[in-house]
Amino acid sequence: MELKEKLVSSFLAFEDTIDIHSPVHDIRSEAIKTFETNDFPSKKEEAWKYTPLNSILKHDYSVFPKQENALEYRDIKKYFIHDIDTYKIVFIDGKYSSHLSQTTHDGIDVCLMSSALNKPKYRLIIENYFNKVATKDSLASLNTAFSSEGAYIHIPKNKLVEKPIQIIHFSTGNEAALMLQPRNLIVVDENSHVQIIERHQSLTDNPVLTNSVTEIFANKRAIVDYYKVQNDNKNASLIDSTFVNQKDQSHCLVHTFSFGGKLTRNNLNFYQNGERLDSTMKGITIIGEKQHVDHNTLVHHIEPNCESHQDYKGIFADSSTGVFNGKVVVEKLAQKTNAFQSNNNILLSDKASINTKPQLEIFADDVKCSHGCTIGQLDESALFYMKQRGIPEKEAKALLMFAFSNNVLNSVKIPELKQRITKLIAMKLGVNIGFDL
Amino acid sequence: MLQIKNLHASVENKSILKGINLEVKAGEVHAIMGPNGSGKSTLASVIAGKEEYEVEKGQILLNGEDLEDLAAEERAHKGIFLSFQYPVEIPGVSVTNFIKTAINETRKAKGLEDMPAKDMLKMIREKAEMLEIDRKFLSRSLNEGFSGGEKKRNEIFQMAMLEPKLAILDETDSGLDIDALRIVANGVNKLKSKDNAVVVITHYQRLLDYIVPDFVHVLYNGRIVKSGGKELAHELEEKGYDWVKEEVNA
Numbered sequence: 145m146e147l148k149e150k151l152v153s154s155f156l157a158f159e160d161t162i163d164i165h166s167p168v169h170d171i172r173s174e175a176i177k178t179f180e181t182n183d184f185p186s187k188k189e190e191a192w193k194y195t196p197l198n199s200i201l202k203h204d205y206s207v208f209p210k211q212e213n214a215l216e217y218r219d220i221k222k223y224f225i226h227d228i229d230t231y232k233i234v235f236i237d238g239k240y241s242s243h244l245s246q247t248t249h250d251g252i253d254v255c256l257m258s259s260a261l262n263k264p265k266y267r268l269i270i271e272n273y274f275n276k277v278a279t280k281d282s283l284a285s286l287n288t289a290f291s292s293e294g295a296y297i298h299i300p301k302n303k304l305v306e307k308p309i310q311i312i313h314f315s316t317g318n319e320a321a322l323m324l325q326p327r328n329l330i331v332v333d334e335n336s337h338v339q340i341i342e343r344h345q346s347l348t349d350n351p352v353l354t355n356s357v358t359e360i361f362a363n364k365r366a367i368v369d370y371y372k373v374q375n376d377n378k379n380a381s382l383i384d385s386t387f388v389n390q391k392d393q394s395h396c397l398v399h400t401f402s403f404g405g406k407l408t409r410n411n412l413n414f415y416q417n418g419e420r421l422d423s424t425m426k427g428i429t430i431i432g433e434k435q436h437v438d439h440n441t442l443v444h445h446i447e448p449n450c451e452s453h454q455d456y457k458g459i460f461a462d463s464s465t466g467v468f469n470g471k472v473v474v475e476k477l478a479q480k481t482n483a484f485q486s487n488n489n490i491l492l493s494d495k496a497s498i499n500t501k502p503q504l505e506i507f508a509d510d511v512k513c514s515h516g517c518t519i520g521q522l523d524e525s526a527l528f529y530m531k532q533r534g535i536p537e538k539e540a541k542a543l544l545m546f547a548f549s550n551n552v553l554n555s556v557k558i559p560e561l562k563q564r565i566t567k568l569i570a571m572k573l574g575v576n577i578g579f580d581l
Numbered sequence: 582m583l584q585i586k587n588l589h590a591s592v593e594n595k596s597i598l599k600g601i602n603l604e605v606k607a608g609e610v611h612a613i614m615g616p617n618g619s620g621k622s623t624l625a626s627v628i629a630g631k632e633e634y635e636v637e638k639g640q641i642l643l644n645g646e647d648l649e650d651l652a653a654e655e656r657a658h659k660g661i662f663l664s665f666q667y668p669v670e671i672p673g674v675s676v677t678n679f680i681k682t683a684i685n686e687t688r689k690a691k692g693l694e695d696m697p698a699k700d701m702l703k704m705i706r707e708k709a710e711m712l713e714i715d716r717k718f719l720s721r722s723l724n725e726g727f728s729g730g731e732k733k734r735n736e737i738f739q740m741a742m743l744e745p746k747l748a749i750l751d752e753t754d755s756g757l758d759i760d761a762l763r764i765v766a767n768g769v770n771k772l773k774s775k776d777n778a779v780v781v782i783t784h785y786q787r788l789l790d791y792i793v794p795d796f797v798h799v800l801y802n803g804r805i806v807k808s809g810g811k812e813l814a815h816e817l818e819e820k821g822y823d824w825v826k827e828e829v830n831a
Contacts, residue, residue, distance in 0.1 A: 529669040532629050533679070533739060534657035534687035543682065547673025547722075 147201050147323075152180050154207050155289060162292060166261060171275050175288035182282035194467045194499045195438040200381045200407050203351045205323035207290075209237045213316045215347075217244060223345050224310060228560050230341075231309040233295045237316055238324045240293060253298040254309055257327055260296040269298055273331050277359050277389040277415060284385050284411075287357040291327035294356075297340070301333040301363075308339040308558055313356075315380070317348025328358040332366040339369040339558060346380035358386040362394035364418070369557055370398045375568055376405035378433070385411040392418035399556060400427040401565055402437040403572050413442040416450045416478075423452040428549045428565075430572045432461035432492075442471045445478040445508075454485040457549040460496035471503040472513060479508050485515040490522060490548060542573040582607045582778050583628075583747055588639035590627045597623045599803035600639070605747070608775040612789055612814060613782045615800035616822045621782045622666055624800065625751045629663040630656045643747065657683075658690040660746030660777075664736040664753050671723040676735060677705060679723045680742050687743065708741040712768045729756025737768045744772070749780045754788035766791030786818035799825050 155176045159169070184201055185192040213236050224232070231254045234244035240256055247255045253266075260266040261274075275291075278284045295311045315322050324344075332338055346352045362368045374382060382405055388396050402408050414423040429437045443452040458466045468487045489498045502515040522544050530540035546569060553569075556562040570576065583605040590598040597620045605611050615621055627634045628641055630653035641648045648656055671679065685695045696704075709719060712734055724732050733753050740748055750769070754762055769792050773779060781792055789797075789811065797813040798805045801822070806829045807813065817825070 523669070526669045526671050528631055528653060529665065529671070530679075530683075531653035532657055532663050532665075533683040533743065534654055534690070535683055536654045536686060536690075537652070539682070539686060540654075543674055543679075544671070547671060550673045 147205060148180075148183055150205075151207060151286065151290075152176065158208070158290060167267065167271055168261060168274060168291070172289050172291065175280075175285040178280055178285035179282050179289060182285070185282060191440060191469070194465070195407070195409055195436065197407075200351075200353055203321040203353070205321045205351070205353055206319040207323050209239070209319050209322060211318065212239055213237050213318050215241070215244065215314060215316065220244075220314060220345075220347070223312060223314075223343060225308070225341060225558070225560050225564060228308070228558075230307050233309065233311045235293065235313045235326065237314070237318065237322060238293060238326070252300065252303055252305060253296065255296050257294040257296045257329060258292055260329065261292065266296070269331060273359065273361055274329060275359070277361065277387040278357055278385070279387065279413065283355055283383055284357050287325045287327055287355050287385070290325045291357070294327040294329070296328070297330045297338070299332045299336040299338050301335055303336045305336070305338045308341055308561075311340065311342045313344045313354065315346045315350075315352045317346065317350040319350070321351040322353075324352065324354045324356075326354065326356045328356070330358065330360045330368070332360075332362050332368050334364045334366065337367040337369075339371075341371045341373060341558070341561060343373045344376055344380070344382055346377045349377055349379050352376075352380040354380070354382045354384075356382065356384045358384070360386065360388045360396065362388065362390045362396045364392045364394065366391070366394045368394070368396045370396070371556070371558070371561060372398065372400045372410070373565070374401060374405055374408055375403040378404075378406055378435075380405050381407040383409045383411070386413065388414045388423065390414065390416050390418055390421045390423060393420050394418065395422045395424075397424040397426070397555070399552070400425075400439065401568070402427065402429040403431065403568055405435065405437075407436045409438045409440065411440045413444070414452065415444045416446050416452075418450075419447050420449045422450070424555075425452075425454045425456070426552045426555060427456040428552050428569070429456070429458040429460075429466060430545070430549075430569060431459075431464040431466070433464060434462070435464045436466070438467035438469075440467070440469045443473070443483065445472070445474040445481045445483060447477060448479045448481070450478065451482040452484070454487075455552055456487045457552055458487070458489040458498055459492065459545050459549070460489065460498055461492040463493070463495040465496070466498040468498070468500040468517070469503065470501070470515070472505070472515070474504075474506040474508050474511050474513065476507040479510045481508060481511040481513070483511070483513040487517040488548070489517070489519045490545065491519060492522070539575050542570065542575040545573060546570075582644060583780075584640075584642040585628075586640045586642070588627070588641060589637040590623060591635050591637055592623070592633055596637070597803055598627065601803070601805055603798065603805060605778045605780060607778055609796065610773065610779045610781065610792060610794045612794035612797045613780060613800055614784065614797060614814065614817055616826075617784075619800045620803045621800050622751055625663055625749045625782055628749060629653055629661060654686070655690070657743075658687050662740050662743055662745030662748045664733070664740060664748065664750045666752040666755065668724045668732040668736055670725045670727075672725050674723050676719045676721060676723050676738075680705070680739055683739070684742060704742065708738055711741065711771060712738050713764050714738055730758060730761040733757055734761060734765055737765050741768060741772055746777050747780070748772070748777065749782065751782045752784065753781070754783055754785065762788065763791060786814045789814045801825060801829055
């Protein structure tokens with residue numbers, strides 16, 4: 145059976161298992177119809193032209209894993225930022241693992257989507273926020289239809305959350321092929337500040353397809369600092385759709401580090417529903433072999449006096465392919481907008497490629513918008529210079545590439561995470577040098 | 582220390598060096614002078630192992646070892662240092678981190694452990710002081726936005742840190758004002774010993790007032806056409822290169 149048919153037919157069975165009186169029942173039913181009508185996106189759609197999904201849709205994915213699987217912390221410790229105290233929301237094959245998690249209801253809610261969807265005390269938040277910023281495209285709708293588990297984070301006003309929150313999804317490979325659809329909701333109220341790290345990690349080479357949706361609401365003067373660490377196994381693919389709704393003077397930063405996986409698509413959408421707020425998107429992509437990473441960003445400037453900053457660096461080796469599609473819309477009302485976008489790429493092989501496309505739609509007349517993209521190779525004269533000083537070719541290249549992506553790393557605010565990413569970069573570049581630049 | 586025998590080299594099939602013979606012994610300072618396009622910088626690059634240059638004939642020996650099959654970094658590990666005429670800008674890599682990496686990679690190649698951080702810092706401080714380099718300068722991106730003089734001073738700073746056996750200074754005097762020239766030359770003189778050697782490539786005699794050569798060679802059209810003592814540099818300064826060209830062409 146085709147994956148689409150399988151999903152549509154399993155929806156009824158799925159709805160039976162959960163409370164059909166829940167406020168999201170109608171939303172789910174509507175969403176499955178949208179998916180059924182629109183199907184998975186095809187290459188014919190402009191937004192998916194360079195990211196064909198055929199190769200990842202062909203597997204016979206298990207949509208509801210049958211058994212509960214356990215993991216020992218010591219075996220997966222390395223995937224956590226473990227040298228600092230953090231909250232943890234951990235899932236194994238889509239199921240919550242209380243054993244590995246550390247949640248809280250002490251002044252803030254760091255817990256599960258399944259609880260939030262079912263317990264009356266969360267009803268108001270769910271009614272006000274659930275599926276309110278996610279778009280109704282087919283993949284987000286598919287996720288909405290099956291939304292039952294994920295992270296639920298609600299930070300009431302005036303809270304500075306001192307510990308970062310880690311959201312980690314493991315897949316054990318106990319299923320021959322597994323499809324996961326995590327759904328996260330993050331609501332940060334006035335003046336509050338939170339740091340979140342998200343990771344999807346497959347532990348075997350069995351195919352995994354994750355269709356993840358995250359909705360983030362940053363209310364007045366909230367600061368949301370979000371990090372996505374993508375370094376998955378070679379048969380794991382991720383379609384991540386993250387939607388951010390911002391209110392006055394909020395700051396929201398999303399860093400995306402894409403170092404692995406088979407196919408990764410990052411749909412990152414910011415909606416600026418307030419004044420004097422700031423949206424920042426940064427990314428480092430370092431891939432090789434036949435890996436594919438696609439960053440599809442949108443910033444919708446709706447109100448005046450706001451800023452957006454985008455800075456994406458990409459390094460592509462072997463036959464890897466990259467896509468950057470950055471759309472900035474500035475509405476007529478959004479005067480005094482400052483919108484900056486930059487996408488710089490290095491191709492290390494003749495077979496690697498990157499398609500980069502800035503898309504600016506500006507309807508206001510008093511704005512500052514800039515965009516720039518570059519595609520280049522490593523500077524040969526710099527390499528000779530470094531080699532002349534005794535730095536071998538491989539290390540010299542690594543140092544140049546690290547320096548190239550360094551300004552993205554500089555804005556990482558959790559030192560232990562920064563250190564970890566630095567190590568991942570060194571590993572990815574195959575060198576053993578400390579890049580303390 | 583350095584022996585060059587009948588060296589022919591080309592770049593993109595264009596023959597540039599056409600039979601160079603040169604011997605530099607430990608403790609000596611040699612100056613190589615010559616008009617533009619005579620092959621001076623090519624000679625420096627070929628000794629340092631730049632891959633674009635093809636050695637067609639002849640040999641370069643360092644302490645008796647043929648360098649032909651050695652990559653640029655391996656030559657550096659054996660003690661060859663080239664002060665670049667145009668030092669390359671490397672955004673995002675600080676002067677300090679660059680020199681640390683260079684030193685530790687060289688040590689690694691020799692089977693040594695990394696230099697302890699404390700020793701490294703001490704050495705950096707001493708050498709920077711010797712060359713009157715401001716501390717702030719060391720945390721800047723390598724050569725990025727440096728003035729001509731700063732770039733050259735930074736080259737000599739790296740030379741001081743790496744303590745090479747054979748230092749080739751390619752037009753180190755260009756872009757330097759007189760004060761910077763004096764500082765740089767003093768630095769080179771302090772680094773000079775009976776165990777190492779310096780080859781100074783220059784257009785002008787100016788630098789040679791400070792770094793006094795034992796031998797002066799004139800490179801013209803890919804060959805060393807004249808050699809002499811330091812007085813030859815004065816003669817060239819006075820009369821220019823035309824008389825040398827005429828002698829050769831006669």
